[in-house]
Amino acid sequence: MTMDQHLQLTVDGRLKHFLTIEGLNAALLTQILDTAESFVGLSQNQVKKVPLLRGKTIVNLFFENSTRTRTTFELAATRLSADVLNINIATSASSKGESLLDTIRNLEAMHVDMFVVRHALSGAAHFIARQAAPHISVINAGDGQHAHPTQAMLDMFTIRQHKQRFEQLKVAIVGDILHSRVARSQILALNTLGAAEVRVVAPKTLLPADVEQMGVMPMHDLDQGLRDVDVVIMLRLQKERMNSAFLPSESEFFRCFGLTEARLQHAKADAIVMHPGPINRGVEIASAVADGPRSVVLQQVSNGIAVRMAVMSMTLQPGGAA
Amino acid sequence: MTRRLILNGRIIDPANAIDRIGTVAIAHGRIVAVGDLPADFTADHTLDASGQIVCPGFIDLSARLREPGQTQKGSIQSETAAALAAGVTSLCLPPDTKPCIDSPAVVEYIKDKAERAGYPQLYPIGALTQRLDGSELSALFALKQAGCIAVSNASAPLASLLILRRAMEYAATHDLLVIHQANEASLSGKGCAHEGAVASRYGLPGIPEAAESIALTQALELAQLTGCRLHIGQISCWQSVIKLQQAKKYGLDVSADVAAHQLHLTEDDIVPFDSHYHVMPPLRSAADRQSLRDGLASGVIDAICSDHQPHDLDAKLGAFPETEPGIAALETLLPLTLAFAERQGIGLMQAIASLTCKPARILKLDAGTLSPGAVADLCIFDPGQTWRPDAAHWRSAGRNTPYWQQTLIGRVSHTLIGGEPLFALDGQDMTQP
Numbered sequence: 191m192t193m194d195q196h197l198q199l200t201v202d203g204r205l206k207h208f209l210t211i212e213g214l215n216a217a218l219l220t221q222i223l224d225t226a227e228s229f230v231g232l233s234q235n236q237v238k239k240v241p242l243l244r245g246k247t248i249v250n251l252f253f254e255n256s257t258r259t260r261t262t263f264e265l266a267a268t269r270l271s272a273d274v275l276n277i278n279i280a281t282s283a284s285s286k287g288e289s290l291l292d293t294i295r296n297l298e299a300m301h302v303d304m305f306v307v308r309h310a311l312s313g314a315a316h317f318i319a320r321q322a323a324p325h326i327s328v329i330n331a332g333d334g335q336h337a338h339p340t341q342a343m344l345d346m347f348t349i350r351q352h353k354q355r356f357e358q359l360k361v362a363i364v365g366d367i368l369h370s371r372v373a374r375s376q377i378l379a380l381n382t383l384g385a386a387e388v389r390v391v392a393p394k395t396l397l398p399a400d401v402e403q404m405g406v407m408p409m410h411d412l413d414q415g416l417r418d419v420d421v422v423i424m425l426r427l428q429k430e431r432m433n434s435a436f437l438p439s440e441s442e443f444f445r446c447f448g449l450t451e452a453r454l455q456h457a458k459a460d461a462i463v464m465h466p467g468p469i470n471r472g473v474e475i476a477s478a479v480a481d482g483p484r485s486v487v488l489q490q491v492s493n494g495i496a497v498r499m500a501v502m503s504m505t506l507q508p509g510g511a512a
Numbered sequence: 513m514t515r516r517l518i519l520n521g522r523i524i525d526p527a528n529a530i531d532r533i534g535t536v537a538i539a540h541g542r543i544v545a546v547g548d549l550p551a552d553f554t555a556d557h558t559l560d561a562s563g564q565i566v567c568p569g570f571i572d573l574s575a576r577l578r579e580p581g582q583t584q585k586g587s588i589q590s591e592t593a594a595a596l597a598a599g600v601t602s603l604c605l606p607p608d609t610k611p612c613i614d615s616p617a618v619v620e621y622i623k624d625k626a627e628r629a630g631y632p633q634l635y636p637i638g639a640l641t642q643r644l645d646g647s648e649l650s651a652l653f654a655l656k657q658a659g660c661i662a663v664s665n666a667s668a669p670l671a672s673l674l675i676l677r678r679a680m681e682y683a684a685t686h687d688l689l690v691i692h693q694a695n696e697a698s699l700s701g702k703g704c705a706h707e708g709a710v711a712s713r714y715g716l717p718g719i720p721e722a723a724e725s726i727a728l729t730q731a732l733e734l735a736q737l738t739g740c741r742l743h744i745g746q747i748s749c750w751q752s753v754i755k756l757q758q759a760k761k762y763g764l765d766v767s768a769d770v771a772a773h774q775l776h777l778t779e780d781d782i783v784p785f786d787s788h789y790h791v792m793p794p795l796r797s798a799a800d801r802q803s804l805r806d807g808l809a810s811g812v813i814d815a816i817c818s819d820h821q822p823h824d825l826d827a828k829l830g831a832f833p834e835t836e837p838g839i840a841a842l843e844t845l846l847p848l849t850l851a852f853a854e855r856q857g858i859g860l861m862q863a864i865a866s867l868t869c870k871p872a873r874i875l876k877l878d879a880g881t882l883s884p885g886a887v888a889d890l891c892i893f894d895p896g897q898t899w900r901p902d903a904a905h906w907r908s909a910g911r912n913t914p915y916w917q918q919t920l921i922g923r924v925s926h927t928l929i930g931g932e933p934l935f936a937l938d939g940q941d942m943t944q945p
Contacts, residue, residue: 197784212713212784291829311831312715313785321829334833335715371715398712399720 197319205505207319207328210337211378219382223347225500226493232269233495242503243272247302250276251293251318252331253309258467258491259331259341263306266498272506275302290314291321298323304506305329312336312371327505329498335369341466342375344497346383348490349421352462356383362415362457363406364391364447365425365474368398368436372466373425381405391415391447395436412447416456423464424449424475440473449475451482462486514556515539516931521561521892523547525568526865527872527881536566538888541931546882561892564925567864568880569601569889571871573691573769574745575820575842577634578909580621581610586822586909588622591842592631594908596935598818598842599891599924602872602879604691607639608666614639614650616658623659630934633889635661635875637691640679644668649679653686661875662743664691667792673730680740689875691743692731694752695793699723704833706794710779716832719794725751732759735766743874744768746819748793750803757812767874768812770804771819772848773839777801777914787828787835788914791819805856808866815871816852818845822910840910843901847920850895860895888931897923 198207198214205218232238248267250260260276267274279293290309297305304327307315312334319328332338346356353359361380367373367390380388388406390397401408409415416422427443437443449463463475463485471477480487518536523546525531530546537544537553544550575595578586595603605622607613613622613636626634638655640663642648647670652663663683670676676692683690700723705711707718728744732755735742747753747768759766773791778798782789789795807813821838828835845867853863872880879889899905900917927935 290831309831311833313833314831316785317829317831333715333831335717337715374713374715399707399718400709400712403709404713 197316205501208339208501208505209315209319209328209330211339211342211375211382214382216382216384219343219346219379222343222497222500222504223350225504226343226347226496229269229496229499230493233492239269239271241271243267243270243506246272246304246506247300248272248274248304248306248502249297249302250274250306250331251297251308252276252278253290253307253314254332256308256332259308262491262494263331263498266495266502269495270499270503272502290317294318294321298326302326304502306331308332310334329501329505332371335371335374337375338371339375340494340498340501341372342379343501344490344494345376345423345464345466346379347493347497348464348486349462351489351493352486353420356380356385359385359421360387360389360419361385361421361423362389362391362419363423363425364412364415364449366396366427366431367392367401367425368396369428369431370425374404376423377404377406389415389419393437393446396431412449412453413456416453419457420461421464422449422454422457422461426466426468427470427474444473448473449479451476451478454479454484464490467491514931515554517549517553517555517558518561518566518890518892519558521564521566523566523882524860524864525882526861527568527869528883529861530882531861536882536890538928538931541888543882543884543886543888545884559892559926564892564894565860566890566892568868568882569891569927569929570599570845570867571875571877571880572600572603572820572842572845573743573815573817573871573874574606574771575600575603575818576608576822576838577605578822579609579625580618584824585827588625588631588634589629590907590909591820591822592626592629592634594820594842595631596927597907597924598845599893599927600818600842600845601889601891601927601929602633602635602877604635604637604661604875606666607637607664608644608668612639612644613637613655613660614642614644616651616654619655619658619660632929633879635659637661638663640665640683640690641670641675647671647675649682652683652688656686656688661877662689662691664693664745667693667695669695669697673734676731677734677738680734680738680742684738684740687741689741689743691745693745694724694728694731694747696723696727699726702833704790704794704837705782706779706796708779708797710782714784721749721751721796721800724749724793725755728752729755732764732766736764742766746771746774746793746817747804747813748774748796749800753803753807753812756807760812767814769815769817769871770808770813771841772816772845772852773819773841773914774804775801775808775816775852776848781914785832786914787830787832788839788912788916790828790832790835790837791839792837805852808852809856809858809862814866814874816845816849816866817871818842820908822908823912824910828912838912839914840908840912842908843906844913844915844920846893846924847922850922888928890926890928891924892926893922893924895922897921899923
């Protein structure tokens, strides 16, 4: 597949949609981070709003349940003074392409400006971006196992807060890479921003085929995988992975790949620990680590609002925000 | 009866190793002479085929017409018109119509419709199992008597290897060819793309090559055990080519085809999430493609088919995994075959053989040749003419092709069945007394 620049960028190279990290250069990713930076102070203000998107209507179109992601998108839109419509569609009702398309058409008729889309199938956000009216921007809030680019950018934002630069960084992403749209977007973002080394640490059952072609080093031993890394990203392990022979049990997974304080000693002394949430305590990460001094999990959550404000304002104001 | 002369064309008849400029004489629907004009032959009609190739009509081993049951996607009328425009004079219809071809009544219905559409040589493939459910045998002898040219379970899985074994034994009893699509369903699962770097990057559920080669190996073993004539449809990976090569080397009566698009497209060609690239088996790696090309050139793979699967717009509208797989491929069969021959450096003779005498041999069909006395099914084409599939030039009801509005080289100008010109490009009349 070729990069999808033409779909998500305008002719002069600005963001039209935000569907995937693929095809975006370091300058644009940095622009997103810088724009987010300008919004961070806002939440400490008495008045938490800016009028950048006043009069715009943003639709949170969630075909898959998510409380946190939807909430941060809603807060981001509200703080930009946009009107927000939340639509949760049970996955059963949207299993056919036609109804997905019908939903889009109906909302278009209400003159909305942006769709924030989460869907259980890879490529759903691309499909909606291709089908939507030209004035509408689409932000991918997670599609199947493909991409979750705002999550990846809020992770980059958090990493930059702690490490300032990406060039020397060694990063380990640990857990269910195979099913993770977050991991795919993180890998693209880290490589685009010039991270020195990206490792993926998982059993072979949870690594995608030819994963090294994504620009990562696959590893199967957590202690080795953590050695001298600056950033540890733990992924959520879905319980249903035990049902189809990906893994024998949660306890065996924790024994091999669970992050404990003892194992974290292999990482650099100032390494940070990240997790996109929600956390399975005692499955992929011990509570002592998740709540410990190196954990930046809650910063990730609050940074999510600023990053989503940045992406929303950049796509709806292609002239540049902030 | 009509007597025709086709003059000055480059005649290529792989069955008889003929490649020369000359004349084809036709009378009473059959070939009278090829090469030199018989001294006493007078024609009612002549056609000047200067600069064109004159060859046997193509035989397509797999083309879905969508009738009965899915006429929103295509009909016997619309798709046989596409076949004629593609130079295809005989085609095999897989059994997964709705209802499926598991009873003589459905066979009769289809043959009747084909007759009325003016396309006599439509060959239904019977369903190996009732309702294609994979467990109970269809009345294979009755299906054969009704006119099924072979039997297959299409892409529907069989309940067990025991069912496949019994089906093969029973088919062999009645000298029926079994056409098998090799796919181990438990390994392919809900996959919609080749398991490899591209599917991994785009988070698409993958189908490993082993899902095909394991099933193919099982079928080969059972063909040997049962003595059944076996044809493997639409192989897609290098492992399958090797397994076939070994089986043929040891004298097994097995043949195989490949879909024309598999000779060209790979996973790397997929425009992100563009459902026109959603096909089954999936577009695989460049190494697989090279193996398929080499397999055809060496004869391990016998034939090229269109694997025509027209769809309505809705079938391709959606997120990639939920769209229906398949390409409307009849009309691109010739240009893709010519492009393959060019790239692989094989001659036109060999390329045309994979569309004519080789599929005829697989089907034991008295067709695919210009031998004197043979039924005059002919395709006349301009190998250098460029054209673009677009609304003005497309006949299939399905426009689901990644080649839409791409420039292709090679265009059929005339198609004759039983000596009768049933297709002429842009109404080019061949009746010049």
